Amino acid sequence: MSTTRKPRSRRAPRAPLETPRPRLGTSEIWVESPLQLLSAIEAHAAGLTGVSTTVRIRPGIPGISKTAEVLANNVPQGITIDTESGHITPLSSSPMNRWGAGDMFSGQVQKAMLGPLGEREIIIIDDGLATLAFLDKVSKPNPTSLVRDRVKRTAGRIALGLAAWHRLRWAAKNNRVLLITALPLVPELAERLARIGVRVEHHAFEWSRSQPSEETFSEQTMLIGSALAYDGLIEPEPYINWIKQLASDTPLAYFPHRREQGELLDEIRAIPGVNVQATTTPVELRLRGLRPLQRVVSLPSTAVTSLRLLLAGRGIDVTYKRIPDSWWTPQATPALRQHLLSSVSLKQGKEKHDG
Secondary structure (H helix, E strand, O other), X not given: OOOOOOOOOOOOOOOOOOOXXXXXXXXXXXXXXXXXXXXXXXXXXXXXXXXXXXXXXXXXXXXXHHHHHHHOOOOOOOEEEEOOOOOXXXXXXXXXXXXXXXXXXXHHHHHHOOOOOOOOEEEEEOEXXXXXXXXXXXXXXXXXXXXXXXXXXOHHHHHHHHHHHHHHHHHHHOOOEEEEEOOXXXXXXXXXXXXXXXXXXXXXXXXXXXXXXXXXXXXXXXXXXXXXXXXXXXXXXXXHHHHXXXXXXXXXXXXXXXXXXXXXXXXXXXXXXXXXXXXXXXXHHHHHHOOOOOEEEEOOOHHHHHHHXXXXXXXXXXXXXXXXXXXXOOOOOHHHHHHHHOOOOOOOOOOOEOO
């Protein structure tokens, strides 16, 4: 007698588990950029990393030492910023209850994850646009090497990225992965993360918003610099011309991306009406003191999302410019272009851009 097997129904995503705040226990978090450092502090201030959090800093990163110096005397109780050790603790030998990082594409981070997890939890903090790319890859149904799209893919690098994918998926399945982010997630990605067991907790830069601002700027327009031209993804000429157009209307303060340097930045510095700021701390810290009628302009960037959160309700417009097709170089694939646009939050009310 033959039987007909009913088709297996698609498993519904797990109900999100609420993470109690404040949490007990201890954490250590490895950071490789000023934004990651700020994200780690916000995660601790939100009560999500435990009563004690040690933030270890990778040396030699532009702006990170200055950010640590600025924050050192004002960090929340329980935070220790370690600028001396200069190395990441392997997960298997960490004495803490939780072990975290921001750049989950980093080979250094992935190697450190390879040992036994034990009872520890893995924490993922924000690293800007790279966070969205990582979440997309780690939540794919089939094993996917966690390697940046524009990085040379050697056999060894692919193998390490696959090992990291399996480590994180096993940890997520066993309720051991927590994402702490200020980024809004599109429903499809949020569902995929819930399905594989990644817990998600959001913050809105509450700690940063509560801190006094030591910097003020007289210019009406704050322009957030982009590394897209420096990285060869957009043509420099239209980018420069756009800045000239903005500066012809009103003087502006230009905040370079930490990778911007050389002739391109010199050309921007020479534009009349443009005041190029020194690269110090993240714009999320520097622009807290903006006044009503000042505004922030940027190309698509996660800074748009974070600054909208930080400056909400204060009469300060945060807008972005859609990148015209004619700006892109052949290095910028359609998928990459869409990924860059995805960095801009469309979930914080009416979308604001200048065309």
